[in-house]
Amino acid sequence: MDAASGAGLGGADPQLQRFIEVETQKQRFQQLVHQMTELCWEKCMDKPGPKLDSRAETCFMNCVERFIDTSQFILNRLEQTQKSKSSFSESLSD
Amino acid sequence: MESGFGSDFGSDFGSGGGGGGKLDPGLIMEQRMTDKCFRKCIGKPGGALDNSEQKCIAMCMDRYMDAWNTVSRAYNSRLQRERANM
Numbered sequence: 001m002d003a004a005s006g007a008g009l010g011g012a013d014p015q016l017q018r019f020i021e022v023e024t025q026k027q028r029f030q031q032l033v034h035q036m037t038e039l040c041w042e043k044c045m046d047k048p049g050p051k052l053d054s055r056a057e058t059c060f061m062n063c064v065e066r067f068i069d070t071s072q073f074i075l076n077r078l079e080q081t082q083k084s085k086s087s088f089s090e091s092l093s094d
Numbered sequence: 095m096e097s098g099f100g101s102d103f104g105s106d107f108g109s110g111g112g113g114g115g116k117l118d119p120g121l122i123m124e125q126r127m128t129d130k131c132f133r134k135c136i137g138k139p140g141g142a143l144d145n146s147e148q149k150c151i152a153m154c155m156d157r158y159m160d161a162w163n164t165v166s167r168a169y170n171s172r173l174q175r176e177r178a179n180m
Contacts, residue, residue, distance in 0.1 A: 029169070029170075029173075032169065033162065033165050033166045033169055034122055034123075034126065034162075036165050036169065037126070037158070037161050037162045037165045038126055038130070040161065040165060041130055041158065041161055044161075045134070045157065045161065047134065047150075048131070048134055048135070048150060048153045048154035048156075048157040048158075049153065049157070050153060051157075051160075052157055052160040052161065052164065056161075057160075057164055060161055060164045060165055060168065061164065061168045063165075064165055064168040064169050064172065065168070065172060068169075068172055
């Protein structure tokens, strides 16, 4: 009945909140699958054949793993870079 | 853990865009397929799509779905592994 007790969407209903969380995650998952499929297609697919051969399939699986590794690597390194520079923005202010 | 979001696309696709709200997976799929398969299958554009081009496009669509499913499963596995390691 009130908006005060809830944080953001879903208001006071924890079930609805949970549902929204899950649906949002599903969407994010799908978006990433679309993105990775697109990228990995360029790297792993030559001419489309009657089947996805095992080399291509392995390539796609590796591609997913390396994509996530890349993403994590970048996140970690950015974090480190910002920690070691006392103020990241100082170096940009000129 | 539940089977998660990593289910095969085939079933979602058939039901007409799996309750996706604004993000319609079927529509995105169509756009990507058109782009990718045009690139792979159409050389110098002629006056019409010939038989070999049509066959290529059909195979390409199927392979793209296969790829999507493979990526989806691999991503889901990775997510499960990450969660198990936390």
